[in-house]
Amino acid sequence: MVYIPSPAVAVVGRHNSGKTTLVERLIAELVARGLDVGSVKHHSHAGFDIDYPGKDSYRHRAAGARETVIAAPGQMACIKSIEGELECADIVRGMPGHDIVVVEGYRKSGLPTIEIMRAANESDARAASVFAEGARCGWPLGADFTQLARERVVVERGAYRAALGAGSLDTSACELAASGASDDVLGAPGEGDDRSLPSGIDCVDIVGKLPTASTVAVVTDIDEARRAAVSYGVPAFDPDDVRALADFLEQRFARPRVTVVIQAGGESRRMGRSKATVAFAGRPLICRLVERLAPAADELIITTNEPENLEFLKERYPEHGIRLVPDARTVRGALPGLYTALLAASNPYVAVVACDMVFASASLVVAESLAMNESGADAVVPSNKHGFEPFHALYRRAGCLPAVQAALDRGEKRAQAFFSEVNVCEFPQERVLEAEPMGGCFINANTPEELRSIEESFLGK
Incomplete structure (x- = not known):
């Protein structure tokens, strides 16, 4: 679960x-x-x-x-x-x-x-x-207001009495005197009762309740x-x-409402066939991704140029209302793929995950969405010693779609080409592990040998 x-x-x-x-x-x-x-x-x-x-x-x-x-x-x-x-x-x-x-x-x-x-x-x-x-x-908000008020009275009491002793009560020297304060109001030196609070503040039971x-x-x-x-x-x-x-x-x-987009573009030259339908633990890899990410998805989209091979997902997972969406641009690449994801999404937050990330995490998607709420960022992108991980990241559609489109118009293809134009919240490794203690979220398989090695490790656990 x-x-x-x-x-x-x-x-x-x-x-x-x-x-x-x-x-x-x-x-x-x-x-x-x-x-x-x-x-x-x-x-x-x-x-x-x-x-x-x-x-x-x-x-x-x-x-x-x-x-x-x-x-x-x-x-x-x-x-x-x-x-x-x-x-x-x-x-x-x-x-x-x-x-x-x-x-x-x-x-x-x-x-x-x-x-x-x-x-x-x-x-x-x-x-x-x-x-x-x-x-x-x-x-400062969060200070012990009542204690600070008491400390202020000690100072002002001294100023008030000094002014009385000098025979020249100066209201600028003591705000309390201006409001008619006297020993009867302030209390004798050393008293710590409610009378030691300024400006009509007369209750000590509110300490810590402000x-x-x-x-x-x-x-x-x-x-x-x-x-x-x-x-x-x-x-x-x-x-x-x-x-x-x-x-x-x-x-x-x-x-927040999140669209999860699993990128399963099509045939992979290094894998020798579509990564989406390659077998993992006895069934298509894409099934594993759907089941792992669906709990975080208010809308689930799979971008693919082979929709006929993935139609079976709609029958297998009717409860998720999966949409199969082709590339919006004829040019292939990471940034065009991200553009398709943002364009197709109906919700304000868009999580984009590559279909070969065997240990993709719904918990990480939720943690990223909460970080986006907190920070107001346009993108929450995990990072580790290898740099950013843009394909298990979360994007604010309104802020990122125009920036991605502008980068594409400049001829860019790299996923990070637009990061300098939006507010990026870096999601460091320690926060990734807080969300997904098992780790491994960014492990991906590009070749049959890599996939077999991951599968052997997975089945051996």
């Missing part, structure tokens, strides 16, 4: 901030758009149970089973006893194959987070004040929080504008 990781984003906030309501509405909106959505809810209290006495499954667990699966047509649940608490990243890793996973809670998970602050919630209002203060003071460097959006109806988010370059959304928030998540974080 091919492992397809699910991208995830967490909705975080303080108690009674409306996280569950927002997550519920957000999931409904994303599902209505046709996305496959998973969800995770963080329960902060130990000992919750979704099973109860009298049920057979409860009796299984009461008898000592550490893991019980309850299965019925169309539905399944698993109840498992574990030591401690799983990390959110581990939970999401155990939920492959979704277009997106929406997590409620898990602020410290390392996931991209959406911060919610509502004016009707008192602790949200206090958090918004700290957030706004941080923006006004230029504190926007961080992982914050990718703020959902709020509090004007100062919205302005603070904008000053940090973080988009802000109204709590009632779920469609706009869903647009943002779909464009930035959801697994």
